[in-house]
Amino acid sequence: MRRSSIQFADLSTGRRVLKQIGLCLDEQEILCSCRCPSTALRLSPKLLNHSTVSEIISTDQLTKTYEMGAELIHALQGVNFTVSENEYVALMGPSGSGKSTLMNLLGCLDTPTSGNYTLAGDRVDKMSDSDLAKVRNSKIGFVFQTFNLMPRLSALENVALPLVYAGISRGERNKRAAEVLTNVGLGDRMDHKPNELSGGQRQRVAVARALINNPNIILADEPTGNLDTKTSIEIMALFDDIHRKGNTVILVTHEPEIAGYAHRVVRMRDGVIESDLRQEPTASLVYSQE
DSSP: OOEEEESSSSHHHHHHHHHTTTTOOHHHEEEEOOOOOEEEEEEEEHTTOOOOHHHEEEEEEEEEEEETEEEEEEEEEEEEEEETTTTTEEEOOOTTSSSHHHHHTTTTTTSSSEEEEEEEEEEEGOOOHHHHHHHHHHHHOOOOOOTOOTTTOOHHHHHHHHHHHTTOOOHHHHHHHHHHHHHHOOOTTTTOOGGGHHHHHHHHHHHHHTTOOOOOOOESSSSSTOOEEEEEEEHHHHHHHHHHHOOOEEEEEEEEHHTTSSSSSEEETTTTTEEEEOOOHHHHHHHOOO
């Protein structure tokens, strides 16, 4: 059978794409050449017809209405929104635009008033509270502006906390938490409590906690809102690395510089999506020259 070639920038990217289209290792021919800076993956024409990405998030006419006394607040008004695997999306908009409400619904922290929400093939808008909790603990990692760390627990214990709810043994919890903390550059701060860490270090602990269950999706709500510029750049470099490793990243931000790290910017206003544009990431290029 005639084979075709696809060029990827590096081996890890090629492997990720092959994984996304469901190829097994014995269906791959990975050819590396010292003289060629890229990696050629030769696939049969049949396999080339596979879609290289699939939707991990899909909403259909999603609404959210709050009662404020006798007044109804329509926070979301029929939002249709899709995100594919390994996308990097920034949600932007003024205060009251609905971006945080949408983030809460995507993270299964709240339920819609009406409409459909499908996450990784499952209709989560129909799930019970206990099922939603399982989804939050297994498929989604959260990073918040205020870190949300337990003040009396060490960095290691904070990161391991989601594994307690997953029923993982203490030894395995500590082992996995130590690995993730090391990966975010805090291998020497595992025993420190939050008040013994800088703002940037506390946010690194929060990122490590978000990663501990190997979630499909990372949701970050103003992750650099309480950080100075230098520390913000360091934290966004972490998100870049998380995205490169195959995670889907969705972040809420009001800062154009932070949105510049994303590959797609969705702007909201008055509970609806105002614009949805793809872009070449620019922030990392700008900051690397400073």
